[in-house]
Amino acid sequence: MRHFLILLFAAISLNLQAQRPQGPGEKSITLTGTVLDQDTGRPLEYATLVLQKVGEPSNVTGGITDIDGKFNVTTEPGRYNIRVEYISYLPYTLDNQLLRQSRDLGEIRMAINAQELDAVEVVGERTTVEVRLDKKIYNIGKDLTNSGATISDALNNVPSVTVDVEGAISLRGNENVRILINGKPSALAGFGSTEALQQLPADAIERVEVITSPSARYDAEGTAGILNIVLRKEKTLGFNGSVNTYIGVPVNSGITANGNIRTDAFNLFSTLGYRYRDAPGNGYFDNSYTSGSFDRIIEDRDINRLNRGLNWNIGMEYFLNDQSSLTGSFFYRLGNDDDQTDNNTTRFVGSEIDSRTLRQELESEDDRSYQWSLNYTNNFNDDGHKLTADVQIGRDREDVATVIEERTTFPQDGLVALENVAQEENSNEYLIQADYVLPMGESQFEAGFRFDLEEEITSFRLDSLDRASGQFVVNELLTNTFTYNEDVYAAYTQYGSKIGKFSFLLGLRLENTRLRGELESEFDPTALEEELGVDVDVNFDKNYLGLFPTVNLIYEIGENENISLGYNRRINRPRGWFINPFPSRDSRTNVFQGNPDLNPAFSNTFDLGYLKRWDKLTFNTSVYYQRETDSFERIQESTGQTTTDGIDIIRSIPINLSTNQRYGGEASILFNPSRKFRINSSFNIFRFVNEGFFNGVDYGAENTSWFARLGSKVTLPAAIEWQTNAFYFGPRQNAITDTKGIFSLNLAFSKDIIEDNGTITLNVNDFFNSRKRRSFTETEFFTSDSEFQWRQRSVTFSFIYRFNEQKKRNAGRGGNGNFDDDGEFEGGSGS
Known part of the structure; x- marks a missing residue:
């Protein structure tokens, strides 16, 4: 616990130093914009904006986008190479840009790094796994073998997960797994039982999150980890x-x-x-x-x-x-x-x-x-x-x-x-x-x-x-x-x-x-x-x-x-x-x-x-x-x-x-x-x-x-x-x-x-x-x-x-x- 608190304090201190405001007499400009998915227009959260001063490769500043894909970065005037990065997407670059005053870059639309696929296939056939800090996300809805199947059947096609012949669910061979629906305990999962999952249709699922290293946001139940079943809810107008x-x-x-x-x-x-x-x-x-x-x-x-x-x-x-x-x-x-x-x-x-x-x-x-x-x-x-x-x-x-x-x-x-x-x-x-x-x-x-x-x-x-x-x-x-x-x-x-x-x-x-x-x-x-x-x-x-x-x-x-x-x-x-x-x-x-x-x-x-x-x-x-x-x-x-x-x-x-x-x-x-x-x-x-x-x-x-x-x-x-x-x-x-x-x-x-x-x-x-x-x-x-x-x-x-x-x-x-x-x-x- 002592080491945990020391590391937490050090990280907060570094972050506060990084956010130090400009002192008196220092000139600064602000760079703003919005980063979006090229195909869907969906905001890309936590995309990275990198500002590298031309002629000074070690002089690098930048920031990240918020939940709506927006960034707001303050820097000093000068000539910069601008780069927006997001893993799984092609980088967006603007080289040798002279920034003398605050500037709005507008909408920056980024494309998936999959040149061999056309736009529709990019959306539909994108890799079924997304790897995060504490979990893997499987978009199992595209699995043809789930047609007419139950949620239990669908889970049996998810890596790291097994469902035995009696419907018991295991994660990495361990049955002590917590089942959540939309991030919460639910009557859909039978209050800890898996019987209801053998009845509900698989096509109600949007994705399954396999959480083998849960963050503190999740309840501590389940020594094997957590399976979070996210149900479909369309967001299209x-x-x-x-x-x-x-x-x-x-x-x-x-x-x-x-x-x-x-x-x-x-x-x-x-x-x-x-x-x-x-x-x-x-x-x-x-x-x-x-x-x-x-x-x-x-x-x-x-x-x-x-x-x-x-x-x-x-x-x-x-x-x-x-x-x-x-x-x-x-x-x-x-x-x-x-x-x-x-x-x-x-x-x-x-x-x-x-x-x-x-x-x-x-x-x-x-x-x-x-x-x-x-x-x-x-x-x-x-x-x-x-x-x-x-x-x-x-x-x-x-x-x-x-x-x-x-x-x-x-x-x-x-x-x-x-x-x-x-x-x-x-x-x-x-x-x-x-x-x-x-x-x-x-x-x-x-x-x-x-x-x-x-x-x-x-x-x-x-x-x-x-x-x-x-x-x-x-x-x-x-x-x-x-x-x-x-x-x-x-x-x-x-x-x-x-x-x-x-x-x-x-x-x-x-x-x-x-x-x-x-x-x-x-x-x-x-x-x-x-x-x-x-x-x-x-x-x-x-x-x-x-x-x-x-x-x-x-x-x-x-x-x-x-x-x-x-x-x-x-x-x-x-x-x-x-x-x-x-x-x-x-x-x-x-x-x-x-x-x-x-x-x-x-x-x-x-x-x-x-x-x-x-x-x-x-x-x-x-x-x-x-x-x-x-x-x-x-x-x-x-x-x-x-x-x-x-x-x-x-x-x-x-x-x-x-x-x-x-x-x-x-x-x-x-x-x-x-x-x-x-x-x-x-x-x-x-x-x-x-x-x-x-x-x-x-x-x-x-x-x-x-x-x-x-x-x-x-x-x-x-x-x-x-x-x-x-x-x-x-x-x-x-x-x-x-x-x-x-x-x-x-x-x-x-x-x-x-x-x-x-x-x-x-x-x-x-x-x-x-x-x-x-x-x-x-x-x-x-x-x-x-x-x-x-x-x-x-x-x-x-x-x-x-x-x-x-x-x-x-x-x-x-x-x-x-x-x-x-x-x-x-x-x-x-x-």
Whole structure:
């Protein structure tokens, strides 16, 4: 901390000296102008103006542009070479200019440095990644394989990100990732869950920001980093929009409409979509036991999920005056799912079949999410002096009704168990935040606060059939209501500047986390205390106060080359289902149980990156190291209990098991040799080392794994575009489970029709039907050889029609340089 404050003080001192006013008698002139993108007219923020005195190469002054692309530089009269620079753009030069008095250079329009492309292709086919000080921005909307896909599908095509067969999202192989929507926690992301992302359409996304070294502006949640999903909001004047319809096999159909009306007084935008999707899957588990009534049990699962969803987002930005605006938006999501899982089980004693059973689960789930957002923005001047304030209220309710019937089918037919499960989960969120930005010449100061209050109330009731009386009886020990509150109060400040070719962003965030749990049940926690070996308080109130420093540095070696270094400290807070002490009812023999004694985990991460861009090739790489303490691990152990028919019950429970160290490196290459061919690839290798004991068992593990992507886009005859995305995740293991590698291949073909206002696309997801998780688990009491497939291969045909909207969108193109759309200091480069 001492070194951090010294560096911050030194940077501020240098900046104040650079802004020293002219003394008495000193003559000065002012040079003004505006730097814009040549094609779109969009202001280029933080473009650099360099004034080099003719005949005195070491006499260099200059400045940078503000949020509106304007610069205002004071210097002494003389003859100068004037140069405006912005990474990814061709420089603008005016040589040997005699400046005797103040001068307005007017509008300076800069062009992308891509001479082989014409203007339309520059906009539409610009590199899909922009590299900033603390993040990479991927404009995934142009990915053909996303047509008819969900947000989860789209994320699986983003470098550094993986989505497993069950929808769990990882960043660099680490699942402790924070999901934000438009920079904030959101009901769209299910308050920390990823289920909603498997329902929402991918074409609602404008871009995805992969933030592996978050600045202090972002909340400290997520030890792996942050994925910020930015939804579409057109900024073009007039009316524009699009309608996208699709149909596929297995059944996958839907329609999404986007509309936007913008005038000088307001901007009205809306997205409305409906989805109907069948997601068949399957699973196979071959389990062997060292104790219990059976030596081997084989489970063969057939899974069918029918998902129906409606989502609607509407909002309006009203321009109060030239400096300020007020934006209000409302989001609504309605889901109605019907799932059926048939589990055929064969039980062996020795090598002989003892019995067969069929367990059938019929689950009906109704989801309703609401979110109201209000944003106020005030641009005090044209120099980027800015204040934003946000209020957000979210509601989410899930009602799940499940009927579980298990019966023997061999040697005779008979009822084993019949249960009715009713579960209701209500989530409420209140968010208030404000951010203040103060430019100071080539530097910028920021400060802000955020209050994020979340509450999850889960009610669970289990009714079991009493075969003696033929009546359903409430299981009082498992029936419960669990209320979990997570309140986070945070304040931050950060300072960024650019000194020559060196940019830095230093920040400090203070967060207080309060975790509260309250249980209403006949449940006796004594048994859980004995199993965990600690005192368990199911009614708890915990507070954690922490400082989270961030450091992001970048040095521009050349116009198209830079190196970056980032450091951050982060927290991983347990979610409600990790805390709830009641076992799941997904299986009688394999249950998941939360741990109310779970505490947050903390991590420190370092990231060193390098970027080099040539005319047709972009290379980006980084190495990273992370050390996490009290990391969550899900262990499996025998409960010591058996079912009524003599099967050992295995439990999975999360604990603060270990210290986790993770080393890794990643690299990506984008090659665009011509307008008709484009190839991109990425490779990530990581190694983790876990150290921890529980109940006398060593769960320490070391493992090295990797994943890679290869994508290509080719223009065929008749202007047909062909895109291929291949992905492979290598084998990996932890203390008890070995998982085999997974390969998948997606193909897509598209063609523009109706004078390029329409596009038809054929998309094949998982062409070889190989996206399956195969794993082997071994403990002292059982082994399990399993294969699981969440969804089988699918084929989708889609048609999109655009109204007054270019096919080659400029969404997310940016050119924002050192400040993003929210005025955040970036200091990086596009590529």
